[in-house]
Amino acid sequence: MGSTKTPRPGEQPLLSSYHSSDDEERGRRTLRGGNRRGSPLPPTSTSSAHTPTYSHFAVPDLTTSRPTLSRRSTNQLRSRSPTSARLEAKRKYTYAAVFLVTSLVSFVVQTELASYIQHDLGWNKAYAMLYLTHGSWVFLWPLQLLFLRLQRREQSWHQFWNNHKQILRKTAQMVERQEVRVPRGMGADRSPWPYLARTTAVVTTALTVAGSSWYVAVSMTTPSDLTAIYNCSAFFAYAFSIPLLKERLRLDKMVAVFVAIIGVLVVAYGGGSSSDEAGQAGPATRFAGNIVIGIGSVLYGLYEVLYKRYACPPDGTSANRSMMFANTFGSLIGVFTVLVLWIPIPVLHVLGWETFEMPTGETASLLLISVFANMVFSGSFLVLISLTSPVLSSVAALLTIFIVAIVDWCLTGQPLEAPAILGGLLIIAAFAMLSWSTWKEMNEEERKGPVDLSSDSGDED
Secondary structure (H helix, E strand, O other): OOOOOOOOOOOOOHHHHHHHHHHOOOOOOOOOOOOOOOOOOOOOHHHHHHHOOOOOOOOOOOOOOOOOOOOOHOOOOOOOHHHHHHHHHHHHHHHHHHHHHHHHHHHHHHHHHHHHHHHOOOOOOOOHHHHHHHHHHHHHHHHHHOOOOOOOOOOOOOHHHHHHHHHHHHHHHHHHEEEOOOOOOOOOOOHHHHHHHHHHHHHHHHHHHHHHHHHOOOOOOOOHHHHHHOHHHHHHHHHHHHOOOOOOOOOOHHHHHHHHHHHHHHHOOOOOOHHHHHHHOHHHHHHHHHHHHHHHHHHHHHHHHHHHHHHHOOOOOOOOHHHHHHHHHHHHHHHHHHHHOOOHHHHHHHHOOOOOOOHHHHHHHHHHHHHHHHHHHHHHHHEEEEEEHHHHHHHHHHHHHHHHHHHHHHOOOOOOOOOHHHHHHHHHHHHHHHHHHHHHHHHHHHHOOOOOOOOOOOOOO
């Protein structure tokens, strides 16, 4: 029995550098149903687990001879071992750690530049800046495509492009059905792009309204209220994860989220300036501002969970495939922003709420850097959610509160107050607790979850 696969005429070689873990899993039949928890689809019959499929083997005549499986393929019919599950979980966690650091650094850069542009340079155009930053996400997929192309320079462009399209299409079908394997004859040939268009519209709308609430409330309430309420989105992300992602109520997660929110409250109100800030806005205005930012906090938590539930590949998908599709969906958000969300700009200009003004000189240069930093942050954050969970990503984002405070200390020379240090330590402790809990969950899911069996090249007979 040979272990090599005879290519059919016209068949393209696989992009092995895209999804190395997918190649290891190809040819194996999953022993469990392909559905993620909460999927509306019925589980796959377990009886089919004992019937191997030969669709990936070049057998010219199935009627005259019985095809044989190679030793490699036979071994892949077995369930995933604890060792391989731990390695896959470690790989995902390593990627997540890299993108976490990238997102934290880029967010600090964007925050400092945006503050300087608005307050020191006087270009205080909240919605225009939101439109530019979210619109810049459209470049995530082209930049990713360039990076992948540089890795596969030995392939012709035609071959590379066809393989890339097939991978994206297969992944999109996995996202729509929330299955790692789309069965033949069950809508496998249906285009997934209408589904992605609807999902993009819903997710982008939630994101835009949540982001806009910050700019609306900033002049109505105090900075302390703004920081404390908006960053409660970590709690709402966990709350929405229970019905939408079928998250279990875990004591360690609940304690971690609670400690993180306590840390935010200590940072926001521990400096003793809240009483002075309260006098800057009347009680009615401050209450209205808190309602607005509260709605934004809820919507931001909902945005993270909606993205994870309806725009991320299911559990069992390889890390490389998940990362590639996260940037692709980020570009779809950018496209929707550019094509649709420009409409409020002339409306705000006519009403006099935000007069449109093109940035020039130093403002334009720094705005370009800030927008690029936001694109890097957003792409990294989408990948982080796809590889881990909305709850961990939300608590990880809270680390930026402490990091920005440290950067401000270095730039202005004003030392950190004790509440800022205490709150930052609480947030770090909460993140460490949640990271350990997520690591254990990822190991469990990799041991018992479905396996990505789809062909990376997109060929499926």
